[in-house]
Amino acid sequence: MSYKAVTKFNVLAGGAPSMGCDYEYVQQIKNQAKRVYEEVLELMQACEEESFTGILDAFCDIRYTNEYLEDLLKAGDVQTEKAWLAVCENNLSKFTTSYTYAADSKEYYEEKGVECYIESTAYDGETYFCIKRSEDNKVLKPHLYESVDLGGFVPKELK
Numbered sequence: 001m002s003y004k005a006v007t008k009f010n011v012l013a014g015g016a017p018s019m020g021c022d023y024e025y026v027q028q029i030k031n032q033a034k035r036v037y038e039e040v041l042e043l044m045q046a047c048e049e050e051s052f053t054g055i056l057d058a059f060c061d062i063r064y065t066n067e068y069l070e071d072l073l074k075a076g077d078v079q080t081e082k083a084w085l086a087v088c089e090n091n092l093s094k095f096t097t098s099y100t101y102a103a104d105s106k107e108y109y110e111e112k113g114v115e116c117y118i119e120s121t122a123y124d125g126e127t128y129f130c131i132k133r134s135e136d137n138k139v140l141k142p143h144l145y146e147s148v149d150l151g152g153f154v155p156k157e158l159k
Helices: 004-012 023-049 052-075 080-094 099-111
Strands: 116-123 126-133
Touching: 004 052, 023 052, 052 080, 099 116, 099 126
Parallel strands: none
Antiparallel strands: 116 126
């Protein structure tokens, strides 16, 4: 489970995880997701105000509410740590050491009307390339990108 203080707070508040995949368990997850969303909205507001105290407060609140969401998922035997590692590893596949592959991906997005560019970065003595959307510098998925399958980390009774 997550930090003991987070778990303790939520149990004391009457939110001990319901075990299994019943209606109450699903409702707990939905309610916790709403709390995470509320905190994200506060983060966006703090960013608009350029308030770093507000940004830090929202970051901490998002982490806090996410920690309890993880508690709830773990109560249903969802393998959150393994899923997290798989997502982290998979996200690295958005970078390539092949300029040709990056150029092909850039062309793919441009054909779809997305303005983008290739960015290169040196890391541990190797040059990596990625495609970034021009409007916001978001790293885009290469055109042959394969998303991670998280289904194996969710018990069959919850699918």
